[in-house]
Amino acid sequence: QKEVEQNSGPLSVPEGAIASLNCTYSDRGSQSFFWYRQYSGKSPELIMFIYSNGDKEDGRFTAQLNKASQYVSLLIRDSQPSDSATYLCAVNEGYQKVTFGIGTKLQVIP
């Protein structure tokens, strides 16, 4: 059973700070990974897709992948109250077969 582990939180950060969200996965053969944002009562939204070791940046978001250590992280710079949501880490097994973590609830305090 492939597993994706996340701390459910809540993770509270002050506005303007860097939020760091972490995720570990069990299958060493996993190749690609997603980060989703889900606002309460809304559908998930894909915010990052990463498949290479290292960092991938998109605006205020940076995804970091370390396959040797089997972890993926998401950094949100200059956090805003509008970033308050649940962030889901997911491992792609191919053809959209995705194993999700339970999600980390992020609270950005004004």
Place this chain on the structure above:
Amino acid sequence: KAGVTQTPRYLIKTRGQQVTLSCSPISGHRSVSWYQQTPGQGLQFLFEYFSETQRNKGNFPGRFSGRQFSNSRSEMNVSTLELGDSALYLCASSLVQGMNYEQYFGPGTRLTVT
């Protein structure tokens, strides 16, 4: 560009009945995948269709089935409903071009089984 649409948005069914949910993907997206979201189990993959073929499926019983039509619209069916099937059912349409990945979820269908 219109988003992913799902119908109906809400459903109430009785144990033992069956239900059909519909999903229309974004124009040009040929991959449609289905997920179940519950408070206890989180988000779980059901199956994925591409060009009318199921390419992958998750660990759900055979009561859960789906299909995709030539216009990429997809339906999922749950037969012999159980109380535990109460959940939010989400579909997503995807487009993969090289290493670029695009995926959008629909608003979901909230199914309540009584």
